[in-house]
Amino acid sequence: MKARLPVLLAALSCVLTLVCLVEIASLKSQLAQVENAVVSNVSHVTSQVGSISAQVDEALTRQASILASSDWSFGQADLETYTAPLTFTAVPKEQTPGVTTAALVCGGQTYPMTAGEDGSFSVTVDLPLFEEMTLQRVIFSENGQQRAEALEIADTPFYSCLTIPSTSSMLDCQLEKETMQIEGSLIFDGLSRENGKSLTLVAEVNGEETARVPVPLNFDSYYLTEVPVQAEVSVPAESTLTLYAEVEDANGLRYRSFLDEIDTTGNDAGNALCTPALSIYDSRGSLLWSEEY
Numbered sequence: 001m002k003a004r005l006p007v008l009l010a011a012l013s014c015v016l017t018l019v020c021l022v023e024i025a026s027l028k029s030q031l032a033q034v035e036n037a038v039v040s041n042v043s044h045v046t047s048q049v050g051s052i053s054a055q056v057d058e059a060l061t062r063q064a065s066i067l068a069s070s071d072w073s074f075g076q077a078d079l080e081t082y083t084a085p086l087t088f089t090a091v092p093k094e095q096t097p098g099v100t101t102a103a104l105v106c107g108g109q110t111y112p113m114t115a116g117e118d119g120s121f122s123v124t125v126d127l128p129l130f131e132e133m134t135l136q137r138v139i140f141s142e143n144g145q146q147r148a149e150a151l152e153i154a155d156t157p158f159y160s161c162l163t164i165p166s167t168s169s170m171l172d173c174q175l176e177k178e179t180m181q182i183e184g185s186l187i188f189d190g191l192s193r194e195n196g197k198s199l200t201l202v203a204e205v206n207g208e209e210t211a212r213v214p215v216p217l218n219f220d221s222y223y224l225t226e227v228p229v230q231a232e233v234s235v236p237a238e239s240t241l242t243l244y245a246e247v248e249d250a251n252g253l254r255y256r257s258f259l260d261e262i263d264t265t266g267n268d269a270g271n272a273l274c275t276p277a278l279s280i281y282d283s284r285g286s287l288l289w290s291e292e293y
Contacts, residue, residue: 066149068093072135075124077161079251082129082288084157088113089122090138092147099143105136113138130280130289132156158280158289165191167245167257175235175264182231186215186245186259191224195249202244202256203233210234212246238265252283 068091075085088104090113102113102121113121121140127133135153139146158164171184182201196217203211213231217224235241243259256279276291 066092066094066140066147067138070138070151072153074157074160077129077157078126079129079253081126083126084129084161085124086127086133086157087122087124088135088138089120090149091118091120092140095119095140096142101141103139103141105139107134108136110139127157129158129161130156156289162253163190163192163195164255164278164280165189165195165247165257167247167259169229169243169245169259171229171243171260173241173243173260173262175262178235178237180233180235180241180262182229182233182243184229186227186229188225188227191247192222193219196224196247197250198248199227200246200248201229201231202246204242204244205235205239207240207242215245235262235264240264248283253288254281254283254285255279256281 070088070090072086072088075087077084086106088106090102090104092100092102097115097119100115102115104111104113104123104125106125106127111123111125113123115121121138132154133156135151137148137150139148141147166189168187169184170187171182174181180203186199196219199215199217201213201215202209203213211233213233215227215229215231217227233241241262241264243261244256245259246254246256248254258277279290280288282288
């Protein structure tokens with residue numbers, strides 16, 4: 001019995017050690033869970049505090065504002081004059097019917113507003129379709145005293161008035177001698193029967209347009225999302241080829257989207273010509289708008 005005692009003690013020690021290791025592992029797991037819960041709660045509290053701060057700032061801004069409400073929107077664009085009507089409406093918190101007058105300052109110009117029976121003031125202004133407009137402030141006047149509210153609203157009308165097809169490409173371009181073989185497809189978002197009268201693959205070499213390849217548009221439904229392309233264009237040695245997809249709508253506007261730029265010199269300059277991602281032309285090919293960098 002005495003001879004077995006050390007063995008039994010060693011076995012008991014191993015069992016106790018194993019139990020301790022299991023308990024330690026369990027405690028570590030529980031501690032990790034507690035830490036995760038604390039981190040989650042802190043994050044939640046921080047988010048709530050940030051939200052409360054934003055809500056307080058918004059409430060203070062509303063309280064300091066002289067406007068009870070305001071709204072603005074664009075009407076239908078005139079594609080003969082390339083203008084768009086902007087209607088702005090504002091309701092002041094305080095006014096004297098028949099006495100209070102209002103004016104809108106837009107692009108540095110002041111436009112008198114008309115009073116409505118519901119206490120609102122409104123004005124409609126024709127703005128250039130392809131130029132950024134800025135609503136700077138609205139001014140209320142009464143008995144020679146003025147109160148102004150800064151608006152700081154900026155937008156370019158055509159974004160709201162026109163449906164612009166967005167274009168990307170899946171093209172395989174292989175240069176054979178001085179001819180670029182192009183095959184693949186164009187992927188569209190927003191291309192419809194209404195704004196998809198024709199599609200042209202435009203090629204420029206060293207910044208100069210050298211080819212226009214018509215691409216058939218076959219509408220099986222109102223919208224078209226993918227168009228197959230197969231073309232070849234001449235590319236002189238030591239030059240840069242730039243490809244565009246140009247969509248013409250029913251109004252004659254042309255939306256030219258950048259697709260790819262291929263440097264055949266082997267220098268791999270990449271976007272050396274700094275071409276805009278989107279340009280808009282009229283039916284005569286005159287540039288109306290181009291995306292700035």
